[in-house]
Structures are given as C-alpha cells and as structure tokens.
Amino acid sequence: MRILVILCALFAGTISAAGDMSAVMVHHAHIPASIGSAPTGAGYMMIMNSGEMDDRLLGVEADFPRVEVHNIVTKDGVASMVHQKDGVPLPPGGDLLLAPGGYHIMFMGLKSPFVVGDTVEAVLVFEHAGRIEVSFNVVERGDLMDHSNHAEHMEQMGDSEGMGEMDHSEHSSEMDHSEGMDHSDDNASD
Amino acid sequence: MPPTKDKSGPAALIAAATAVVMLVASLGFILLQLRTPADRFAACAGVRLPAGQEMGGPFKLTDHTGARVTDGDVIDRPALLYFGYTFCPDVCPLDVVRNADAVDILAEDGYEVRPVFITVDPARDTAEALSDYAEAMHPEMVALTGSEAEITETLAKFRAFASKQDGDPEYYVVSHTTLTYLMLPGEGVVAFFTRSLSAEEIAETTTCYLDAA
Numbered sequence: 096m097r098i099l100v101i102l103c104a105l106f107a108g109t110i111s112a113a114g115d116m117s118a119v120m121v122h123h124a125h126i127p128a129s130i131g132s133a134p135t136g137a138g139y140m141m142i143m144n145s146g147e148m149d150d151r152l153l154g155v156e157a158d159f160p161r162v163e164v165h166n167i168v169t170k171d172g173v174a175s176m177v178h179q180k181d182g183v184p185l186p187p188g189g190d191l192l193l194a195p196g197g198y199h200i201m202f203m204g205l206k207s208p209f210v211v212g213d214t215v216e217a218v219l220v221f222e223h224a225g226r227i228e229v230s231f232n233v234v235e236r237g238d239l240m241d242h243s244n245h246a247e248h249m250e251q252m253g254d255s256e257g258m259g260e261m262d263h264s265e266h267s268s269e270m271d272h273s274e275g276m277d278h279s280d281d282n283a284s285d
Numbered sequence: 286m287p288p289t290k291d292k293s294g295p296a297a298l299i300a301a302a303t304a305v306v307m308l309v310a311s312l313g314f315i316l317l318q319l320r321t322p323a324d325r326f327a328a329c330a331g332v333r334l335p336a337g338q339e340m341g342g343p344f345k346l347t348d349h350t351g352a353r354v355t356d357g358d359v360i361d362r363p364a365l366l367y368f369g370y371t372f373c374p375d376v377c378p379l380d381v382v383r384n385a386d387a388v389d390i391l392a393e394d395g396y397e398v399r400p401v402f403i404t405v406d407p408a409r410d411t412a413e414a415l416s417d418y419a420e421a422m423h424p425e426m427v428a429l430t431g432s433e434a435e436i437t438e439t440l441a442k443f444r445a446f447a448s449k450q451d452g453d454p455e456y457y458v459v460s461h462t463t464l465t466y467l468m469l470p471g472e473g474v475v476a477f478f479t480r481s482l483s484a485e486e487i488a489e490t491t492t493c494y495l496d497a498a
Contacts, residue, residue: 127378131421134409135374161456167375173446174376174480175460201374203456236382 118146119185119224126215127236129208136209138200138217138231142191150223152191153182157217160204167196176201182222209233329493332477341466341474342442346403346431349415356473359427363495364399365478365487366466368445370406370459371418376480384465385423386484387491394488396495401468402428405447405461407436443474467491469498 124140144150155162164179183198185191193199200217209215213233218226344356365384369377384400391398400423404410407430419428430436440447447461465478465487475494478487 130378130382131371131417131419133371133374133378133418135372137374137378161453165375169463172462172464172479173448173460174463175450176373176375176458178452195375195379199375203372236378 118148119144119150119221119227121219121227121229124217124229124231125234126202126209126231128211128233129205130236132205132208134203134205136202136205137195138202138215139193139195140200140229140231142185142193142219144185144187144189144191144224146224147187148223149187150185150221151182152179152185153220153222155200155217155219157202157215159202162200162202162217164198165201166198185221211235326475326494326497329476329497330490332479339473340442340444340477341468344429344435344439344442346429346435346439347412349412349419349428349430351412354427354429357470359399359401359429360468360470360473362397362399362470363491363498364401364466364468365491366401366403366443366468367464368403368405368440368443368447368461369463370404370461371410371414372406372456372458376463380463380465380480381422383480383482383484384487385426387487388423388425390484390488391491391495394492396492398491398495400426402426403436403439404428404430405436405440405445406449406459407431407433467494469494472498 120143122141122143124138126136126138129136138155142152152164155164164183165176166179166183168175168177179198183191191198202215211233215231215233217229217231219229220226342356345353348354348359365387367377367380367384369381371377381400381402388398388400402415402419402422404415410428410430412430415428415430419426422428431439436447443466445462445464447459450458450460452458463480465480466474467476467478467490468474475498476490478490482490
C-alpha cells in the first residue's frame, strides 16, 4: 500500500487533486510574459484524461477580476474569441491542448504584467475530476508563434507523468519550434 | 508609289492607320502598366492584389505619442501593418511578435522595415494605452488609434473587419481580420500575409518585394 501511495505521489507531478486521485492530469501550464502593460494574458497547457469517463473542463478560478476558458474560431478570415461557457469536453483516454491560436485560459484585468519567472496559481474545475490546482509558469515570449511542433512534441512525450515539475526555461530552448530556424541569431523582440 | 498630299490616297491612309495603331498601342501600353503595377513583383510570393484593386489608402490617425500623423508620416519606409487590440491575449500578441521578428530578420539583412499596429478598439486603446505596448513590441513600432469614425474608415480602406462582441462593457472582446499588410512608401499596400506564415517566410517574401521595387 505504501509503495502504491509513493508511486501515486511520484506521478502526481505539479498536480494536487482535492480528495481522490484523479484520472485527469495537467502538464506544462504556462503563460507567455506580458507585452508592456497589456490588460490580458493567455494560459496554455496540455490536459490528459487517462480515465474511462467523459469529463469536461468547466472553468477556471484564479485571483483576477475575470478568468475564462476561450477558444479562437476563425471564419472567413475573421478571428473571434469564444467564451466556452458550457466548458470543453475531455474524452476518456483523450487530451485537450490549450495552445496559441486555439483554446486558452484568458486572464483579464491584470493588475501587473506577467514577468518571466513568475508563477500564477489557479484552479481548473472539471465536471468529474473536480477541482485541480495548477501552477502556471510565466515564460519568455520568444518564438511562441509555431506550436504545431509543440503539439507533436507533447504527443511524443506521451507518458510524461513522471516528469513532475518542469523547468520551462530549458524546455523552451530544447524544443525545436522551427523548421530550420537559427536560434543563435535570436533577438529579443520586446 | 510616292506619298501625295491627297487625303484619299492609299499612302495617306496607311500613314494615318499607322499613327492610329501606334497611338492605340501606346495607350494600351500605358493602361496595361497602370492596371497591373504589380507585375514587377511577379516573381515574389505572397498574396498580391488582383490587378486594378486597391487596398489601403490615405489616413490621418493618432500615434502612440499622441501626435496626429498621416500615412505619409508613418509609411516613411516599407512597413508591415497589422490591425489588432491590446486586450487581445492570444492572436494579436502572436502576430505582432511575429511581425516584429520579421522586421528584425530584415534588419539583419540590411532592410529597414517599420512595424505598424492600428487598433480596432479605440475606446480602450488610447495613445497612452498603446504607448508602452508599442515600445515593448519593437523600438521602431508605430501604434495608431483615433476616433471610432477614423478607425472604422481606415478598416474599410484596408478591407479589414472588426466587430465588438456583446459582453461586458469593460471586458468585451473584438473579432477582427488578422492580415498583415506589406506597404511601400508612396505605393500603399503591395501584398498581404496571413497569420499562418512564420517570421522567416514574411521576411523572405518582403525581401523579394523590396528588391523588385
């Protein structure tokens, strides 16, 4: 039994689920650093449902005047943000990727900008998994534009439960976001 | 047969016909040049405007320092222009950062291009609100705002679209088109880029246009 408890603790990573162990895991919760004093910010993450039950991300709670789950919908060249009032489905054995250009947590009414190195605490509310606490790491904006590689990378990572706390500075530079981009020439584009 | 002064003579007719043909040809040539000014960019990628269509146009707006500026003031060099707003957490920051990165790549190759941002949300994006956004984005960036009417008019000229969504009076979001326009001084828009392109792709295509200009 103790071994089981230890194993569970090892696999929990940055997640703590109130009550029983949840089949839902959240990975790589991060927020790109603010641009100037922009009043909003976006949070991204990968959510995996290793359970056999359909679940749904209903919403998010955090210490901001307003924080919601949004999706970008583009129609006829017009990009719109759609508040996911009814939540977002999380099928059994499936995952939900919150990434630039798609689903994201929208933080509104920032009192101060998100600065690289900050952590932002929030609670994700799931229909069945319940409340899951998440710690967002604020990361360099850098080359966040192309996340298609990021998504592939996440899929390759697959069984990432054992990773625990992720050091995002290393993660960002390790990841090859480019098709041939030369990172040594990176300019700070702020 | 020697030419005669007789107007009804065949030589005179030939001369007249030749003159007419040459006149028509010259006019045709001029019209062709006017109708398809983008032909010199034929080898370049990017979405070019169909011949005869115009995009963009003169504007007079307020820049992020509070000064009133015209398109002539702002487009004093080639420019990558984007419509967005600072309350936008995902699409706009990505696109504007990408454009800023494209500008940096171009600068490395010796091309001076200005990133320009025009707000689609003048109610919240005052000059003051845009000021540190612009500075944080890129040292050469010019961010523009204006009255609701001025912004609406400018959007229409660029065939861009923005629509305030019903919602909270303070936290409303704005739907908008997300193209980046490549503009040349004195010429206006010569091409536009979608948001799926990378900074490298935009820099490469822009280089082609600047070399051909």
